[in-house]
Amino acid sequence: MPLRDRIEFDEAAARAEAEAAREALTTAETAFEAQGRIARRLGGRVEEGRAVFGFWTPEILDARVPSGDVFLEVLAPLEPMDLTRAHQEIRFERAWVPVIVEEAHCFTAVTGMRAGSRETLGDFYALAWRDPDGGWHRILDPLAMSLPFGVMAPAELYDVEAMLAAREDTAYFQAFRGEAPHKFGPPSNILQVHVPTATAGGTLASLTRHYHRLAERVARELPLEPADKLFLGYDAVQLLPVEPTTVHEAGPDFWQEVDGDEEGVTVSLLRPDTTNWGYDIVISGMATVNPVLLETGRPDELVDFAAQLHNFPGMPKKLILDVVFGHADNQGLGALNSHFFAGPNMYGQNLDYQNPAVRAILLEMQRRKVNFGADGVRVDGAQDFKWWDASTQTLRHDDDYLQSMSDLVQEAAGTRYRPWFIFEDGRPWPEEDWELSSDYRAVIEAQTDEDVFQWGPLTFAHNTPFLYTFWLSKFWRIREIVELGAHWISGTSNHDTLRRGTQVSPKLNVNTRLGRTRMEILDKAYDNPANHVLTYVALPGVPMDFLNAMARASWGFIRNQDDRYGVKVVAEEAISLKWQVDEYSYSVPANFRRLKEMGFETRSDLVRFFEFLPALVEVTEYDLDEIARLLNKAEPPLAGPEVYTVAALKHMARAWMDDMHEYCNVSTSLPALDADQAAFCLALRGFRRKRPWLAANYAGRDSFDYLRPIAGRTLFTALRHGPDGEQIYAVMHMEGKPTAEIDPLSLPVPGIGGGGWEVALRTPSIGPDYHGGPITLSDSMALVFSRHLPE
Numbered sequence: 001m002p003l004r005d006r007i008e009f010d011e012a013a014a015r016a017e018a019e020a021a022r023e024a025l026t027t028a029e030t031a032f033e034a035q036g037r038i039a040r041r042l043g044g045r046v047e048e049g050r051a052v053f054g055f056w057t058p059e060i061l062d063a064r065v066p067s068g069d070v071f072l073e074v075l076a077p078l079e080p081m082d083l084t085r086a087h088q089e090i091r092f093e094r095a096w097v098p099v100i101v102e103e104a105h106c107f108t109a110v111t112g113m114r115a116g117s118r119e120t121l122g123d124f125y126a127l128a129w130r131d132p133d134g135g136w137h138r139i140l141d142p143l144a145m146s147l148p149f150g151v152m153a154p155a156e157l158y159d160v161e162a163m164l165a166a167r168e169d170t171a172y173f174q175a176f177r178g179e180a181p182h183k184f185g186p187p188s189n190i191l192q193v194h195v196p197t198a199t200a201g202g203t204l205a206s207l208t209r210h211y212h213r214l215a216e217r218v219a220r221e222l223p224l225e226p227a228d229k230l231f232l233g234y235d236a237v238q239l240l241p242v243e244p245t246t247v248h249e250a251g252p253d254f255w256q257e258v259d260g261d262e263e264g265v266t267v268s269l270l271r272p273d274t275t276n277w278g279y280d281i282v283i284s285g286m287a288t289v290n291p292v293l294l295e296t297g298r299p300d301e302l303v304d305f306a307a308q309l310h311n312f313p314g315m316p317k318k319l320i321l322d323v324v325f326g327h328a329d330n331q332g333l334g335a336l337n338s339h340f341f342a343g344p345n346m347y348g349q350n351l352d353y354q355n356p357a358v359r360a361i362l363l364e365m366q367r368r369k370v371n372f373g374a375d376g377v378r379v380d381g382a383q384d385f386k387w388w389d390a391s392t393q394t395l396r397h398d399d400d401y402l403q404s405m406s407d408l409v410q411e412a413a414g415t416r417y418r419p420w421f422i423f424e425d426g427r428p429w430p431e432e433d434w435e436l437s438s439d440y441r442a443v444i445e446a447q448t449d450e451d452v453f454q455w456g457p458l459t460f461a462h463n464t465p466f467l468y469t470f471w472l473s474k475f476w477r478i479r480e481i482v483e484l485g486a487h488w489i490s491g492t493s494n495h496d497t498l499r500r501g502t503q504v505s506p507k508l509n510v511n512t513r514l515g516r517t518r519m520e521i522l523d524k525a526y527d528n529p530a531n532h533v534l535t536y537v538a539l540p541g542v543p544m545d546f547l548n549a550m551a552r553a554s555w556g557f558i559r560n561q562d563d564r565y566g567v568k569v570v571a572e573e574a575i576s577l578k579w580q581v582d583e584y585s586y587s588v589p590a591n592f593r594r595l596k597e598m599g600f601e602t603r604s605d606l607v608r609f610f611e612f613l614p615a616l617v618e619v620t621e622y623d624l625d626e627i628a629r630l631l632n633k634a635e636p637p638l639a640g641p642e643v644y645t646v647a648a649l650k651h652m653a654r655a656w657m658d659d660m661h662e663y664c665n666v667s668t669s670l671p672a673l674d675a676d677q678a679a680f681c682l683a684l685r686g687f688r689r690k691r692p693w694l695a696a697n698y699a700g701r702d703s704f705d706y707l708r709p710i711a712g713r714t715l716f717t718a719l720r721h722g723p724d725g726e727q728i729y730a731v732m733h734m735e736g737k738p739t740a741e742i743d744p745l746s747l748p749v750p751g752i753g754g755g756g757w758e759v760a761l762r763t764p765s766i767g768p769d770y771h772g773g774p775i776t777l778s779d780s781m782a783l784v785f786s787r788h789l790p791e
Contacts, residue, residue: 006112006113007112017052018101020038032356041107044158052107052108057101070127071128072110073125073128074094074123077093090266094260094262115159118163118298122156123157126139146158151247163303169413174415184375186376188543196661199667204294208304238376239320239321239322242289243290245561249561283340306319324381327349330348345384367408378423381424383397383427406447422453423454425442438457451487454487458477458490464500465525466521467508470735478534481540485541488541490540502573505575519580529780530780531734533730534782537684537688552669555664558661567622568617570652578607580663585663600640609640616631627644679764680761687760687784694720703717714734715733729745729752729757729784733778740776745785758772758785759784
């Protein structure tokens with residue numbers, strides 16, 4: 001049946017939506033309350049057999065568009081579409097549905113529209129308005145729940161309620177149902193995961209299958225390989241942002257209209273293929289899932305992953321979503337109306353949090369996203385939520401907005417709940433003295449919820465634990481963690497710290513005792529047995545590990561959408577070649593194939609090119625034409641393109657990002673995992689989980705210090721007391737020369753005297769035969785002892 005005959009404008013339902021908005025604007029106590037009520041009605045939804053749509057459209061008021069020139073544009077494919085295909089050209093029927101304009105909002109309702117589901121593709125839509133010259137302007141839906149072709153394309157109408165009703169973790173959520181919303185608290189530890197590099201498939205579906213396989217092996221008590229142990233023992237999985245990101249600046253667009261008229265349009269469709277670490281977002285589309293992460297193109301994959309974690313045998317795992325609402329990339333200017341923004345910043349654009357509509361829409365995006373089934377939320381860059389106070393002419397932190405984020409009530413399987421919240425907030429970062437002046441407690445102390453956490457000093461800071469004196473220089477921060485860290489995320493490996501580590505000059509005072517090569521040194525620095533003991537045994541709070549670091553896989557600033565500054569970014573990232581890629585790794589045929597095709601056949605070829613590029617970026621002040629000219633003058637000639645041009649440089653930048661993205665995939669590192677290290681880390685996670693009291697701050701007879709005199713090494717000691725009379729004592733060699741032969745139980749640590757101590761954990765290099773007595777401790781070695789004091 002033709003689209004025009006299939007759908008029909010439901011004027012009564014549309015006017016009811018507009019009347020509800022008018023009622024909110026009239027009766028709400030504040031403008032923000034009114035906009036919050038209206039925001040629940042925005043976007044496209046399926047309700048009682050009809051499709052209902054709402055848009056916030058202040059730009060229509062700005063342009064003084066008559067209501068008769070505003071329509072809902074509905075697009076229906078005339079032939080079957082396959083969202084798993086790389087490219088297809090599809091003819092769409094087009095229909096125009098009237099809307100009801102209510103001040104800065106537009107509403108409409110339609111019967112007969114097809115809604116998308118796991119099995120079927122729905123109709124596409126956008127708002128459109130006609131100018132006096134007959135030209136059409138499209139307004140995309142920022143609250144869309146399915147964006148198969150990204151944020152710059154029309155959205156798909158999706159039956160979200162049906163998707164959520166079919167979730168397979170209903171029993172998990174129903175167990176928490178009560179009269180008041182359930183409040184989720186912290187897990188004992190977290191595994192941070194970047195979906196595209198976590199499995200060979202690089203999608204949420206492939207990650208779900210991976211956890212399903214692990215669940216089957218655990219349930220059947222089958223032997224576990226090191227690759228299995230890598231993912232096990234964690235109570236929570238925190239995904240790097242799964243929101244839609246920026247698109248390729250120079251194209252091609254994923255939705256390209258070839259020709260069309262008012263009756264229909266032919267569209268060239270590309271499967272989204274952006275490479276990104278997740279933080280380059282445009283705000284639009286934040287309520288749904290990045291189509292790049294969806295193997296099937298269906299947002300159900302995120303619900304499936306949540307259910308797989310929640311149903312994990314023996315130990316349900318929590319899902320934590322990492323949300324980015326503190327800024328928007330400049331591409332956001334093309335996806336949202338200008339009223340969303342408050343001016344440029346170092347990332348792109350500030351958001352106008354003081355605009356009641358913007359404030360309400362952002363919170364509604366968050367609510368819808370977390371309703372996929374997340375138990376926790378990590379807020380990226382909380383120090384960036386600011387507003388301009390004209391009375392004092394200063395930027396002020398919007399702590400009220402942060403409070404609103406953690407106050408939101410979610411719902412899953414009929415259970416109302418509030419997630420556990422983590423805030424990354426290093427204020428006064430990015431001021432120059434932030435490393436000294438940040439106390440990492442601004443949000444904890446401002447929030448009313450006692451379970452709010454922040455990233456701690458060793459997690460937020462740009463840590464370089466492979467440089468000599470790092471641990472002693474950070475001792476003042478470690479003392480803070482010991483005393484105050486119960487509400488901090490601890491650990492030194494995450495997506496930021498590992499990336500920063502790859503940007504350090506190898507000419508600095510590198511701790512060569514960590515390994516024979518730079519790759520070994522970097523790998524062991526962020527997957528260090530002694531550091532793991534420090535994090536899981538000695539420090540309070542919630543430990544977090546980054547999957548790529550634990551797998552000793554590579555990592556970096558991954559983004560292939562940047563056309564204008566892509567070459568500059570690669571010049572800044574080039575130093576990571578010295579830390580993460582050796583001759584053998586580069587020579588593997590499957591690695592760096594794009595760069596090899598460009599003429600960089602060996603690592604040495606690429607190294608020489610990278611010796612020129614960063615210097616030329618600096619001396620030319622990033623003049624790409626001049627950089628290309630100078631590269632062509634090099635003697636002997638550089639490897640790579642026969643002639644360097646601006647286009648060739650941009651092609652190289654894209655090739656670097658795509659090749660590094662593949663090189664960072666954890667699946668390539670699994671065969672080389674050390675079995676003893678994997679087993680030790682799993683045992684360490686179990687040790688922490690059995691002793692939840694280790695998450696508390698030090699008190700009473702607890703002690704933490706370093707052994708004096710330093711004598712060329714940094715040796716930490718920690719003594720902790722549990723509520724059941726258990727004592728835990730840890731000795732950690734963090735860096736430097738080996739100790740003389742020492743008896744750990746004879747060190748001058750008050751409270752360790754007497755007998756009864758047993759070795760609970762040994763780092764792998766110590767070996768299973770050590771049960772106490774004199775030992776020589778070297779870099780990265782640690783011991784954990786346990787005993788119960790008599791009552």
